[in-house]
Ligand SMILES: Nc1ncnc2c1ncn2[C@@H]1O[C@H](COP(=O)(O)OP(=O)(O)OP(=O)(O)O)[C@@H](O)[C@H]1O
């Protein structure tokens with residue numbers, strides 16, 4: 001067992017030595033892996049930070065009920081009181097047709113033109129504010145359908161406030177992160193497998209000799225696997241440094257922005273766990289790529 | 305040790321390099337393999353080390369049926385056969401010691417045991433003082449002896465040499481042949497492919513002769 005470990009350490013050191021002997025191409029591939037891993041890492045941080053921001057806000061979502069013109073203020077008040085008893089409703093605000101008209105006059109600037117109208121054309125409006133736990137789009141949708149079916153209601157309309165749009169965008173970004181990660185992982189696989197392929201071609205004579213004296217594929221593969229894993233590991237390290245650099249540059253302006261909004265928000269960088277994950281992903285991809293590449297090229301290689 | 309029964313080898317391009325070869329070489333025997341250039345000597349040795357696969361017939365080496373040996377077993381089989389090449393096939397970025405140690409390293413022999421056996425092998429071929437040198441700094445005869453040390457270091461029961469003295473002068477060439485003779489005296493089965501009739505007369509061993517891919521002399525006493 002000790003001899004076995006010793007041999008692995010020897011191979012590991014030999015692989016390190018080999019990488020060090022070709023510093024140019026090693027640095028190139030490690031750099032490319034680093035950039036490739038840094039991109040999804042940054043996007044991940046963006047999503048994680050944005051999620052933290054959005055969890056600080058809630059509310060702002062409501063359903064507007066436009067009542068039929070025949071419904072008077074009394075009836076509107078009664079309906080409001082009735083709706084307020086629903087489990088999913090927090091409270092209901094009544095905007096009478098008069099209030100609506102004066103608000104509209106103020107906001108639109110059509111004051112005088114509206115004065116000329118013989119009767120108030122605006123219906124009464126109920127603003128239904130849901131309980132926070134019913135703020136998800138699905139439950140709101142259900143509520144809107146139910147409210148729409150009330151006889152007094154002309155139109156029920158959900159106000160997708162920007163908080164909610166923000167959630168949708170976040171969801172999309174999270175999806176994009178997954179797609180992007182898969183694509184970039186593929187890119188890392190291709191990069192590493194190509195450098196391993198070149199290494200194998202360069203050492204073809206040596207590999208053939210080892211095959212001739214009874215070296216197994218496993219034995220021959222081992223240094224290449226280590227080399228691939230090392231490249232992935234170093235690439236992960238480069239990614240961590242790049243991400244830290246980017247955050248260093250972005251942090252001051254984001255802080256200014258947060259202060260403007262009176263938020264105590266602080267940008268978080270990579271934690272220990274996330275950094276270790278990046279290193280592990282780099283190593284795993286390096287191993288996978290070299291395993292694949294070595295398997296493909298060694299099985300074709302036969303001693304002459 | 306080696307039994308060829310109706311063995312043929314047709315290369316992928318259609319050329320039939322060996323045609324229905326039959327011969328047997330008993331354990332602990334030594335034989336020369338001769339024939340004109342292109343007769344099929346190297347091909348025959350490659351069949352024994354499974355560098356090439358026979359395309360017809362039965363081939364048994366060291367009690368293993370090579371026709372049925374699966375690919376993943378080939379490395380382990382090769383460890384039972386020491387091979388010496390005309391062009392040495394040494395690793396030029398490793399020392400003499402590391403070159404000779406390679407067969408032990410691939411089969412996972414421990415550190416101390418490796419050192420002991422490598423020095424014993426180098427001692428046998430008379431290169432004990434040169435273990436720290438790189439092959440490139442050695443003469444052709446010395447490089448060939450490094451190759452021999454590597455072939456015998458894990459004490460295989462069978463030794464194959466493909467024109468091991470091709471580029472050497474008569475005296476060096478005799479020394480190398482004498483080494484093989486000694487290994488055979490220790491009980492190793494040996495086949496040497498060669499052009500030089502001189503060795504055959506000198507060492508008086510049976511001869512397998514190929515001509516255009518056919519065995520015209522199977523080495524059996526008449
Ligand atoms: N890989 C190959 N593909 C096709 N033909 C081959 C291949 N290797 C060898 N041959 C042919 O097989 C024949 C025997 O070759 P081989 O190398 O066994 O001869 P040899 O007896 O060792 O000759 P030499 O004394 O010149 O080394 C030759 O005609 C050669 O051209």
Ligand SMILES: [Mg+2]
Pocket residue numbers: 345346347466
């Ligand atoms: Mg030949």
